[in-house]
Amino acid sequence: MNTTTAHPVKHLKKWLLSPSPASRRQARLGRAYLGWITFTRNRLALIGLGIILTLILVAALAPVLTPWPPNTPDLGSRLQPVSPAHWFGTDELGRDIFSRVVHGSRLTLCVVVLVAIIAAPVGLLIGTVSGYAGKMTDTVLMRITDIFLAFPKLILALAFVSALGPGIENAIIAIAITSWPPYARIARAETLTIRNADFISAARLQGAGPVRIVWGHIMPLCTSSLVVRVTLDMAGIILTAAGLGFLGLGAQPPLPEWGAMISSGRKFLLDQWWVATMPGIAIFVVSLGFNLLGDGLRDVLDPKSDGGK
Structure with a gap:
């Protein structure tokens, strides 16, 4: 039997781990495979990944998983304890808490994804432009960043939501506005370390302008650190969104x-503890999952760690 046919997985690993890759694609896939090996050595990170994948699956299958409508009152079943019919009990309007927690996972995912999509690119752009341009541009952008960092995130989000009005859309905008400054700081620090590197000087000598250098050379190098910070910040985003929801x-x-x-x-809370406890446990588990996943990604993507080599 042909060895290549008998051991395709072995040959694939050998191809991925080749010390002299024949193409850029092979090199990138090999680096990704090494990162995955490093990630899988961290059992807590795997638990975090499992929690987040479960959250995504539950959110996608929410209508299938829930036997009761999440928003329809049933006053005849109000404040029922945990039972086979109602796994998490019912609330003061008789709504099934399990159904509401499962459907609430969709809102949670929506908030964290939209905030990350809005805040991370803004912080990356401001940080890289500030770090590369320097001088007055750096001073102005960083002082604006310092103003945002001077206020606690929840207090600043409360101020923006109060100005914009209550609602999930305005809450997302407010959280995004308060989340970008740490990303800008990280991107600026990364930019300052590489803006005078030889490959940046070579690109400049070849005629590349500032926009091309920032977009094509500096931003990709800042992405890995930003991904780790965004993942670790997901728990804070969830808690901020929950805090805004708690306050109405x-x-x-x-x-x-x-x-x-x-x-x-x-x-x-004293007599029917499940009404507040079940969504609280959901917040705790999902926040823990994002923190564990972020720690695992930091081991892989941090260039100073063994996983980043």
């Missing part, structure tokens, strides 16, 4: 947002 400034009833569910259930 985020998602509005009857949307099944976890923070708003805790707010409505806090007055039943």
